[in-house]
Amino acid sequence: MQLYDPIIRETLAALSARPARSYAYAQSRAWKDNGASELVMQRDAAYELGGDDKPAVNFSCVTTDASFVDKDEIVVIGKDLGDIASSVPFARLAFVLIDDIKAEEGDTEPLFRAIQDIDFVKYHVFPEGYMVRTSAENNREQVRISKKAKAAGISFERVGCDYIAQYKRDPNIRAVKLVFVTDPALDYKKLAQDAKTVHDITLTLSKILEGMPADCNSCNLKPICDEVEGMKELHFGQNKAEFRS
Numbered sequence: 001m002q003l004y005d006p007i008i009r010e011t012l013a014a015l016s017a018r019p020a021r022s023y024a025y026a027q028s029r030a031w032k033d034n035g036a037s038e039l040v041m042q043r044d045a046a047y048e049l050g051g052d053d054k055p056a057v058n059f060s061c062v063t064t065d066a067s068f069v070d071k072d073e074i075v076v077i078g079k080d081l082g083d084i085a086s087s088v089p090f091a092r093l094a095f096v097l098i099d100d101i102k103a104e105e106g107d108t109e110p111l112f113r114a115i116q117d118i119d120f121v122k123y124h125v126f127p128e129g130y131m132v133r134t135s136a137e138n139n140r141e142q143v144r145i146s147k148k149a150k151a152a153g154i155s156f157e158r159v160g161c162d163y164i165a166q167y168k169r170d171p172n173i174r175a176v177k178l179v180f181v182t183d184p185a186l187d188y189k190k191l192a193q194d195a196k197t198v199h200d201i202t203l204t205l206s207k208i209l210e211g212m213p214a215d216c217n218s219c220n221l222k223p224i225c226d227e228v229e230g231m232k233e234l235h236f237g238q239n240k241a242e243f244r245s
């Protein structure tokens with residue numbers, strides 16, 4: 001399952017050019033989770049990640065290649081939450097190692113469902129004083145940090161441990177590399193393009209699940225599948241060359 005691997009490879013290479021700090025995952029370090037979304041009012045906010053129209057990129061990529069994700073880890077590139085005083089550009093990227101779920105005899109549903117479930121994890125993480133606002137339309141993930149959380153010592157390491165704890169409830173997941181970026185020197189435009197490609201791939205998987213035609217030439221997703229290596233093989237089964245493309 002290599003659908004997202006080219007994006008992961010490129011993104012990790014770009015990120016490796018900037019200074020980063022790495023933290024090991026420990027469930028006991030997870031920032032308190034409210035279990036439901038919390039409203040942080042403007043007057044109670046310290047600042048916003050991605051506020052004032054600054055970039056706010058988010059995407060999650062699934063892989064079966066352990067060389068990309070060899071352990072549970074939180075990586076921070078740029079200022080941490082305690083050091084930020086006003087709006088900054090922001091990206092949160094999740095690289096998720098899963099077991100190799102075989103698409104046997106064209107039955108790709110278990111794999112597709114697993115990928116969708118992983119994509120939905122982000123909607124089930126509610127760190128206290130960390131109000132996330134997502135836009136599926138443009139893949140933005142903006143975060144309002146409360147003054148109270150900042151004063152209490154909230155950090156990406158602790159928020160990341162909360163995210164990874166939620167990911168680890170999924171039995172298909174073996175490890176997660178979660179990257180938080182606030183470094184203004186990063187190319188957020190490129191990250192936003194990658195987020196769109198990831199979104200398109202996941203959307204295509206959903207459409208395939210709903211039942212697509214078996215003829216690529218009459219399918220409106222063909223431009224995406226032509227770009228993404230392995231998509232057609234996944235749709236029609238690894239060893240089948242029956243589709244017309």
Ligand code: SF4
Pocket residue numbers: 204208212213214215216217219220221222223225231232235
């Ligand atoms: S593999 Fe072909 S039929 Fe399937 S979604 Fe892609 S273009 Fe459409």
